[in-house]
Amino acid sequence: MTFNLNPKNDILFKTIDFGDVKETKNYLNLSNQYYLGRVANRPVTKIEELNCNQKLVVSSYGNLIKTGWFNFDPIESLDDYVYFILNKKKDIILACNRHKICLYSIESKSYYPFYFDSRINDVAMIEDHFFLFAFEKQKYITIYVWNNFLSNIKNRAKYLIGHRDDVNRLCTVDNDHFLSGSNDSTIKYWKISELECIRTFVGHRGMITCLTLLSNPKTFASGSTDMTLKIWDLESGLCLKTFKGHEDYLGDIQETKMEK
Template sequence: MASLTSDLLNYIVFRYLQESGFLHSAFTFGHEARINKSTVDGNRIPFNTLVKLVQKGIQYLELETNLSNDDTDMDEDFRFLEPLDLITKNVSELQRMIKEKKEKVQKDKSNADNELDHEREPARDREKEKNGNAGDLEPMDICTDSTSLPCEISSCDVMALEGHTSEVFVCAWSPEGSLLASGSGDSTARIWTIGDGPGNSTIQRMPPNVKVLKHLESRATEENNDVTTLDWNSKGTLLATGSYDGQARIWNRSGLLLKTLNKHEGTIFSLKWNKKGDYLLSGSTDRTAVVWNVKSGESKQQFNFNSGMLDVDWLDNSSFAVGSTDNKIYVCKVGENQPVKRFSGHKNEINAIKWDPSGSLLASCSEDTTVKIWSMKKDVCLHDFREHSKEINTIKWSPTGAGTSNPNKKLLLASASFDSTVKLWDVEQGRLLHSLNGHREVVYSVAFSPNGDYLASGSLDNCMHIWSVKDAKIVKTYKGDGGIYNVCWNKEGNKVAACFSNNVFVFDIRS
């Protein structure tokens, strides 16, 4: 048998980190292991390979131990040994453990049989006395009232967009509403045209109109160009993508590559259009943020920092904020050589930053398990929310309050965490409004509906939930076959897209 190479093992570990949601750890490991130079074809690596490989190894050790045991009564369920035993003990120790445990099981079984013989007859007599000469007992009544349960989304209201051959990390609806973009580890982004009507009777498969945006010229290329982020301009006419190779690309809605923006030397984890659409901002692990002149395709200005950038967001058409792995937030302005504001207070790297709709408040979330609210008028945070117990992946403002089309509704902030919860914050009062506890694994993405009444959440527990913001309850839910990295609403608020493993699912939620 051919040996397992360190190159292949490194790639399997890299994929495990990605699949488990540890994207920053995956990047660091991938950089040190030079995954981008690996000759391993990632499309041949199945989902969850590392866990399956270790599990098979453990089962082999268990089987070897049982087959080597003099006791011919081998248990097929391998219940006598724990995984840690198999990893830390040799075969002779394992054989002795099996023998001792089997002897104990046999002894316990013998004692139990003796006790049962003494109790069986009186118990049978009592049952006869209680039931007279009645025949078989009726089964226990089972409550079938499901009015309190959330409504599971019917398969006829689901469209599966198939075609990606690796994990889909990000998806985004065009402001026009009918186009959906998705970005994957298969080195492609795709633009899907989604019809308005719901499904018929079963899950619909890939619609015929899809544009494949290739980030590799050929499969022979050694580099791995995972699409890590994407963003539509405000008119929905242009799509920007960022990838592992450090290049940003601009495409039209027909999938034609218009510009390749090449200045970064590290992975681009975030890029955003300004509202006017003349600048594109990209943040990279190479410790720089670049403002691009979209028309010329050239760099307008490069900003250098001490650490990598994990998220960026525009305040207005010329000012923006970047969240850094050095635990700080920098507010910069085009034309200024130095940041115009620095925010310090987080104790670990910052995963996401978002300006509120009015541009007066900046929210940030971090590996330090806190959410903080900042104002340009102060040097310290306005609020320091500490109710999460683990790292926080992302935050989203509700499309409500000042500066939105829902000015009479309260402004809220949602945060999603490794602690499996989503939390809703009343920023005006500086308090936790609701803790949404419906997921069982890491929650990696949240998105408000356009009217602010509902919140979609996606988790690595394979579930997509839609919550009523007012009632803090699940009103619709769907369980798929893979973890979810991203969820998003269309502009009409009647469809939600979610990235399930290698596929994108679109849910019609009007029913």
């Protein structure tokens, strides 16, 4: 099961007004129970659970990233970021905005901001290996080696070329592979060490707006301005299922579970 965090139409996640902690736990596929009242006054962009302290992290278009389980407080160092991703250990937050990102350590509360001249469409990280960037009006993906980037050596970037229009979305698969979605309506599967595209997924009729790897690591989901959600087989390149019914594009996809 998936749900849409569409900032235009999804009223539920605009206010996050869950009153039942059990309902919240089941619906969002969480390990613990949380109370989600009015966490944000503007559309929510992401909800994810931490491992280290049994809290949630929530971001919104109100330029606040909050954390908590019953009461949610903003992270002071991340007061100007609209979205985030977590590393595998879930002890580092990579927060992003239009022209900057910030690495935030949950344990030490230290933070490291980085600024860019070009507008960021999306960013992904493979911890201790790579940072991946998709910039506005660029058909290629920019890759920085982890240590070079942290040392602010940005002239040693690598580039992956293959899309015919702007790259919008990035999704890591493992330490050497990731997916990219573009305005050209295609999704590409890349091998970083070889700097090559392994496979191209064709089927959407609009720009790719979101990508997520599913719990079955051989499948992933995508959303598009064609207002459909598709499930793909990573190895064969086949579209396994198409879901229709949205009245606007999908802003994000997050996998949940249904308890029997």
